[in-house]
Amino acid sequence: MDFSWSEEHQAFRQEVQAFIRTHWSGGSARGGADEASRSYVKALADNGWLTLAWPKQYGGRGASHFQQLIFMEESSINGVPNGGQGADRVGPVLMIHGTQKQKDEHLPKIAHGEVNWCQGFSEPGAGSDLASLQTRAVRDGDEFVINGQKIWTSGARHADWIHVLTRTDGQAAKHRGITYFMLNMKTPGITVRPIQQMHGGAEFNETFFEDVRVPAENIIGEENRGWYIAATALDFERSGIFRMAGMIGPFNRLTEFAKQPDSAGVGRRIADTDENRLKLADTATEMIVARYLGYRVTWMQSKGLVPNAESSVSKSFGTELQQRNARRGINMLGLYGMLSKGEPRAPLGGEYSQLYLSTVSATIAGGTSEVNRNIIATRGLGLPRG
Ligand SMILES: Cc1cc2nc3c(=O)[nH]c(=O)nc-3n(C[C@H](O)[C@H](O)[C@H](O)COP(=O)(O)OP(=O)(O)OC[C@H]3O[C@@H](n4cnc5c(N)ncnc54)[C@H](O)[C@@H]3O)c2cc1C
Structure with a gap:
């Protein structure tokens, strides 16, 4: 595996970053129902980026696996919507299994961001x-x-x-x-x-x-025959890079907060204990691991290989890291870490108490950690089923 980015990839990343700066006015990327998200999704669609990885004949840009990964990574780092289920599940399934009538009816609407x-x-x-x-x-x-x-x-x-x-x-x-x-x-x-x-x-x-x-x-x-077709739907975009990339913003803010002089009585203490320094260092290290686990999945896809246990490794490590990051952050902030969004003394606007609660579901969604470990054990390590 080659870990360096080509000039073409770097240029593409800059293009994505510039697009986000120009078109994102802020909103809650989760759920994508607010006005900011809708107008951003429309801008993505107008630019052909909503369906970036789709073949050009269906309104996509025929992007490579790594371009798709870069797009997903930058979208998650910046907390912006990235497409949704129509673009990344239903459309690709219809391209493979749909009738001509279904393709004609649904693919253009998905590509134009007209349906959720x-x-x-x-x-x-x-x-x-x-x-x-x-x-x-x-x-x-x-x-x-x-x-x-x-x-x-x-x-x-x-x-x-x-x-x-x-x-x-x-x-x-x-x-x-x-x-x-x-x-x-x-x-x-x-x-x-x-x-x-x-x-x-x-x-x-x-x-x-x-x-x-x-x-x-x-x-x-x-x-x-729906089971086998649904399996195709669940196979798209499995690098899971969005999990690690979505942590970068909160983690950087926590690290910066830790460097601040006494802020609400919390900042100084964070910087001053070895234990807290180690917590931040652990998360930083594990984020690099999570990133490369995601890249490995994409690299396999780019070589025409089918990631299997590799996706499960990336999924379980990435989601458990999301939870570790939230837990470490909360512990570092002490009792202030318990304060929720809207409370004036909540450090970082209550971001970490929110993360603590919202990442509980991460190890359940899209295959639980236990189920993924079963896959790693049987398909990855060849162990017999229990
Ligand atoms: C954020 C989020 C979004 C979701 N969105 C959707 C959605 O849009 N549409 C949708 O259809 N579903 C959605 N789901 C549901 C998700 O697919 C299920 O929660 C998931 O498949 C687990 O099923 P379950 O919750 O019924 O748990 P169960 O399968 O009942 O599992 C309960 C516990 O038993 C363990 N367990 C189960 N089987 C095994 C086994 N064989 N070996 C070892 N341990 C096992 C599990 O790991 C878990 O700890 C979403 C879930 C989350 C968290």
Whole structure:
């Protein structure tokens, strides 16, 4: 692996940085529902960057894997939106498995940033073991009728469309009776109920389906083959570089804070103890490791190899580091670290108490740490299954 950046890559990074400086007016990149995020996404779309990695024929820029990584890295460092599920999951899946009609209808809208997508996979009884999902779709002529419930549907309240997994054959082996649909969120019978999270946000939702009718032509791929197609959807952008890159801003601010003369009685103490110096040094070291683990995944993809255990290593290390960084920061700030956003004496505007709460979910989302360790053990190390 060559760790140095070519001149072309460096120029591209500068181009991305300049784009962000010009077009980002500030907002909450998470969820992407505020005006600043919407207008930034529109600017990305106008520039062809929303679908950077897509082939040019579908409205993308045919970017290389490393250009995509640089774009993702810079977007996360600067806390700006980077595309969303339409661009990085649904579109690529449709390019491979979609009918011409589906491509014609959906790809231009995704490329132009006109639709928000959400993902209806998890259910109350199906998370890590996703193939045990129970939401049923029953054929009725040219339509299917969907009944059931999804949960943890991020962004469902602001989504225009959902890509959803349903059970269409209850007799077949569980991976073989699943069908993958696209559904307009305005279809009668869909109800979305937000779930309040401990960090104050409500990005998650429960999504209920009651006699929801969907045309058979909205199936992605073949009936009962949805499991294998959804696996493709989960395979896109697996470097996970956004996790490490998203830590850079908070970590730099914490380090700068530690160098300040007494600030609210906290700054001096941070700089003055060896233990705290070591904590910052540990995080700095681990961030370099996390960065190269992410680069390794991208490098494999760029060589046509399929990262497997490597993605799990990057995912589990990166997310556990997010949590370590938050915990170390909170401990360094002492009791002040407990103060939340909006409290005038909260150091760094309460950023670290917020991080502490919001990173709990990191080791669950997109495959838990335990599940990833199983993958590393079996596929990476060749150990027998338990
Ligand atoms: C931030 C975030 C965003 C999400 N967004 C979405 C979304 O948009 N759409 C969507 O469909 N879902 C979404 N999810 C849900 C996510 O996919 C599930 O939370 C995840 O798959 C885990 O499932 P679960 O929560 O049901 O936990 P479970 O699978 O019930 O796991 C519970 C515990 O058991 C452990 N465990 C389970 N199986 C094993 C095993 N085989 N070996 C060892 N330990 C095991 C787990 O590691 C965990 O500690 C999101 C989750 C998070 C945190």
